[in-house]
Amino acid sequence: GENVEQHPSTLSVQEGDSAVIKCTYSDSASNYFPWYKQELGKRPQLIIDIRSNVGEKKDQRIAVTLNKTAKHFSLHITETQPEDSAVYFCAVVGNFGNEKLTFGTGTRLTIIP
Amino acid sequence: EPEVTQTPSHQVTQMGQEVILRCVPISNHLYFYWYRQILGQKVEFLVSFYNNEISEKSEIFDDQFSVERPDGSNFTLKIRSTKLEDSAMYFCASSEMAVRGTIYFGEGSWLTVV
Numbered sequence: 474g475e476n477v478e479q480h481p482s483t484l485s486v487q488e489g490d491s492a493v494i495k496c497t498y499s500d501s502a503s504n505y506f507p508w509y510k511q512e513l514g515k516r517p518q519l520i521i522d523i524r525s526n527v528g529e530k531k532d533q534r535i536a537v538t539l540n541k542t543a544k545h546f547s548l549h550i551t552e553t554q555p556e557d558s559a560v561y562f563c564a565v566v567g568n569f570g571n572e573k574l575t576f577g578t579g580t581r582l583t584i585i586p
Numbered sequence: 587e588p589e590v591t592q593t594p595s596h597q598v599t600q601m602g603q604e605v606i607l608r609c610v611p612i613s614n615h616l617y618f619y620w621y622r623q624i625l626g627q628k629v630e631f632l633v634s635f636y637n638n639e640i641s642e643k644s645e646i647f648d649d650q651f652s653v654e655r656p657d658g659s660n661f662t663l664k665i666r667s668t669k670l671e672d673s674a675m676y677f678c679a680s681s682e683m684a685v686r687g688t689i690y691f692g693e694g695s696w697l698t699v700v
Binding site: 522 | 621
């Protein structure tokens with residue numbers, strides 16, 4: 474089955490700086506790559522996603538890049554703010570007909586004021 | 587904005603007891619899921635459900651687990667004989683077939699087995 478690795482497990486950045494979280498996956502047929510933000514005790518919230526026919530997508534301070542050849546994708550958060558502090562999970566959905574999300578192990582992001 | 591709703595938000599149960607967790611998916615969605623998250627760990631897939639049958643299940647989803655769509659709106663997860671290791675947050679989720687892969691999560695049901 475799909476294997477998703479996520480790094481780093483914890484990340485602390487100064488407010489205003491950028492944060493980058495990286496994930497690699499194993500199944501080359503995977504075609505959908507969402508990122509979720511989870512605050513303590515809350516549900517995962519979709520923050521951005523990218524599909525396999527696109528190399529980069531941006532939404533205000535958040536961007537995701539995808540390298541299908543290398544089978545990795547990254548989340549970039551610029552101009553970080555204290556409210557960005559949370560656990561971030563990458564996830565992967567496989568090929569057509571497979572609706573299952575396989576999650577990474579999560580990154581605890583702390584923004585230092 | 588439509589949301590996936592779950593009940594109960596928190597349940598404490600004795601080991602060996604049966605538990606039913608309930609979910610109301612978003613009304614025009616056709617794919618339904620259960621995921622679980624043990625405290626401090628990643629979210630894990632349990633089961634997907636489409637067209638009134640299980641489409642995929644993980645190795646976690648053994649004979650102690652079952653899912654049902656008893657009517658046009660509810661989607662339930664039953665654990666027949668709970669074990670201590672079933673203590674976790676259980677998330678229901680749904681997705682619209684036309685937007686394959688965009689999965690929306692409910693707020694979760696926190697299950698504590700004692």
